[in-house]
Amino acid sequence: MVRERDAVLVNAFRHSTPYVNHHRGSTFVIMVGGEAIADEHFNDMVADIALLQSLGIRLVLVFGARPQIDNALAQAGIRSRFHKRIRVTDSDSFRIIKQVCGGLQLEITSRLSMGLVNTPMQGARLNVVSGNFVTAQPIGVDDGIDYCHSGKVRRVDSDGIRRQLDQQAIVLVSPVGFSVTGESFSVNAEEIAAQVAIHLGADKLISFCSQQGIIHQNGQVVSELFPEQAEEYLWALEKQGDDSSGTARYLRAAIASCRGGVPRSHLVSYKEDGALLQELFTRDGIGTQIVRQSAEQARSASIDDIGGILDLIRPLEEEGILVRRSREQLEMEIDHFSIIERDGLVIGCAALYPFPEESMAEMACVAIHPDYRSSSRGDRLVAKIEEHARRQGIHKLFVLTTRSIHWFRERGFEPVEVSDLPVTKQKLYNYQRRSKILLKNI
Template sequence: MVRERDAMLVHAFRHSTPYVNHHRGSTFVIMLSGETIADENFSSLIADIALLHSLGIRLVLVFGARPQIDAALIQDNIPLRFHKHVRVTDDETFSVIKQVCGGLQLDIMAKMSMGLINTPMAGANLNVVSGNFVTSQPLGVDEGVDYFHGGRVRRVDADGIKRQLDQQNIVLISPLGFSVTGESFSVSSEEVSAKVAIALKADKLISFCSHQGVINDDGEVVAELFPEQAEEYLTRLEELGDDSSGTARYFRAAIAACRSGVSRSHLVSYREDGALVQELFTRDGIGTQIVRHSAEQARQATIDDIGGIMDLIRPLEAEGILVKRSREQLEMQIDNFFIIERDGMIIACAALYPFPEEAMAEMACVAVHPEYRSSNRGDRMVSQIEDLARSKNIKKLFVLTTRSIHWFRERGFEHVEVSALPMEKQRLYNYQRRSKILMKDL
């Protein structure tokens, strides 16, 4: 029997390789909420975490236990008491919390020890360690309410965690902290996650929710938020009375981490099988990121970008859409090029060739990666070139095209004759190619 080639698999594997290389040696702090642990997809998520470890990613897992603690307290007829959305943890409550957290810690370790044949974790060798890596202190009394064993993070033993990571161990941290006086306290898993990520200078903080990231008013996933935008979403949740939800708690942790140096915090669904892998190993991901700097940057090209530009324009040159340019030409003209880069890949480019004596300029080599043509990258590139031309006191911008005539006309360019071009460009005009000339007043 002749086996068929799986083109989709090959394509996906090739396109994930840059991320495999980029993430290797990175440190990720992953928040596992109680809801995540309780979901039927948790075993698959553990397998994906094992995959990350096998790819050389240094992992710290911080687990929570809110729903499990609530259920255990209700079963024991112990009232659930909160003040400002923080659990009031008296002796009776804390005894249950310790039992629940201890049990969950053992359950997680057991799942990470699975290595059955015909399972995603077959052959995996995961060493999972825990310890007193988090020093805590009591929350004390607020507005007359004593939190008893409720605490906050005082210090993270970053060096101790790093020693374990250096030995290829996965570090598992519970929502319990220990004090210098020998006491222990219940601590928010989101606060622990944020403080651990900050102390380790982690590359990523990752959390999970029931839906696929942050959903806007149109029902679409918001791919990227800056901390200021995340605060607006958090304020909206607080106004709706949803400020104790998992998403709200993630926002607080991610905003704090982002402003303290953690470059990206991800929020993905724990119900969607493979969401973590798709978020980390595809260019557009699947969930929401809170970022200090956008994953996508528009900038002037440098000599190091020539390979990426060539990869982008070669298919268009082969179709006759763009005029062929040699590598030597690109090297000589690289200062004229501007690009949009996303996670190290050039997804759009354009060049500006000024004719200052006649206050005119040509916009050339406009190209957008096929996977991004349905978005606004082309418009963004044109706007970038127009702004640059205006800064150079250019009054008229023109393009020569054989295929994209209507696209440019929709953006304000009008058809003109060869005689409207600068004299130097008129002499170079290729009458065999018969490119249409479109011009726009700036």
């Protein structure tokens, strides 16, 4: 029997490889709330976390226990009390909280340590380490409310965590912190996750909530937010009285971590099986990123971008849409190129070749990745090329194209003749290719 090639699998693997290379050696802090631990997909999430570790990603796992604590307190006949979204932890409550957190710590450790039977990571040996990595201090009294055994982060033993990560261990951090006086305190898990990520200089903070991320009014997932924009969503949740939801808590941690220097914080759904992997190893992800700067940048190209540019333009060259360029030619002309980069991948490029003696320039090698052609990336590239041209005193921009005539005309380019080109370009015009010439005054 002849087996058919699985084109979807091959394509997905090829597209995920750049992210595998990019993430290797990175440090991720993953916040897993009690809601995620209780969900039916938690075992699959554990398998995905083990997969990340096997790919050379350094992992710190911070867990929460809010629903488990609420249930345990209710069963013990103890009413949960909160003030300003923080649990008031008296001695009776704290005794229950320590039992719950200790039990969850053992449960998570066992799931990560048992070889992950019946999962894709069966047979993997994971070293899980816990310890007093977080030093806490009491919150004290606020508005006449004594928080008792509720605390806040005072210090993170980042050196101790790094030593364990250097030994390929997964560091597991519970929501119970220890003080320099030998006391222990219940600490908000989201606060711990944010502070650990900041003190470690982590590359990412990843949190799980019930939704795919932040949902816009139109029902679409918001893929990227700056901290200021995330605050607006947080204020909206607070106005709705939803300020204690998982999404609101994780948003606060994401905003704090980004402002503390963590480049990206991700919100993904624990209800979507495989959401963690899709967020990290696909170009557009599945959840929401809170970022210090956009994952997508338009910038001048450098010698390191040649491989990405070649990958982008080769299919268009093979179709005859673009004139073929060798790697050597690109190396010599790289200073003429501008690119759009997304997560380290080149998804758009264009080149500017000036003819300063006639105040004209050619825009050439305009290419956008097929997945992004329905968006405004092409307009961004044209705008960037026009900006570069103006800075060089260029007043007219022309293009030679065989397939994209209408696209350029929609952007203000008008058809002209070969005689309207700079003299040196006229001599190089390929009459066999018969490219259309379009020009725009800038």
